[in-house]
Amino acid sequence: MPAFAKGCQERYGLASDTRARFERCLSESAQPDLPLPSRATRTYLDILFFHPFEDGNARAAMLALAFVL
Incomplete structure (x- = not known):
């Protein structure tokens, strides 16, 4: 069931590409060429943004942040 915000102007919840976005987010968090704080922050914010x-x-998001760190 989707969640709505801002007077139903924004919709969060599962979409057809949610799993792929989540997997890409976790894959990018393991890239050693990026600084660790950047990877951890990006992972946290990505999960909050696309609400899997x-x-x-x-x-x-907090668990993913701790995992990356």
């Missing part, structure tokens, strides 16, 4: 789950996105 109906609930718990902030917790998932």
Whole structure:
């Protein structure tokens, strides 16, 4: 079930490309040519931005941040 924000002007939730975006996000977080703080921050913000789950996105983003660090 999607989540809505800003008076239903923005929609979050699963989309057809959500899994691919999530996998790409995690793959990019392992690139050794980027500084660690940049990779961790990008992973965190990407997960918050595309909301891969109906609930718990902030917790998932924090776990991913800790994992990358």
